[in-house]
Amino acid sequence: MANITIRDLPDNTKENLRVLAAKSGVSLEAYARLVLQKASSSDSFLQQNILDLAGKYFGRKYGVELGLPERSSTRGEINFEQ
Template sequence: MAALSIRDLDDSVKEKLRLRAARNGRSMEAEIRLILTAAATEEDGPRTDLFGALTDRFAQLGGVDLDIPARTAPPRAADFGE
């Protein structure tokens, strides 16, 4: 088994880890081992873009039908002036 030392860990992070370990009935070392193991072994699933993530998140709410009027004038280039 390998040993690992973590330097410069913020005191507030250490305290949160201690409290989390106590809540779960484990030692702080066992809690950190569990966190690191879960993080290192989680599957790298396909990542979606922002639009895909939002679509998946709100798909259950249904869609919206928009009445988009027909364009009456041809598109034109932007005039930035000089």
Template sequence: MASMTIRNIDDRMKQKLRVRAATHGRSMEDEARDILKMVLAQQETTAGNLAGAIRARLQPLGGVELELPAREPIRDVPDFSAL
């Protein structure tokens, strides 16, 4: 079985882990192992289309019709030859 060392853990996070482990009646190492097991057992979501995800989330709320402004002709290119 493999072992792992985790360095540079924030003091607050370590304290939360210590309290959580004590609440569950086990060591910090056991608690960390259980947290990793739980998180890694969850089904990973696949990366998808961001626009589609936003649309799917907001579509039940209804849409908004925005009036598009009229297009203007393209402006002439500025003349920098006098500089």
């Protein structure tokens, strides 16, 4: 089994997890393990595409507009009637 260390976890996050673990009747470690297992094995987590992830972390909520650039072509029209 692997081990993981999480640095700089806000105190309130740890406290919230501890309370949720107590309500579930398990230790903080067991609850964190369960949360990580569920999050990493869910279909929605594994099937997110890159555009959805970019929007989630860099979208309007963070002041970034991810619009598509205008398409243009440098080629002229092709004439097949020669």
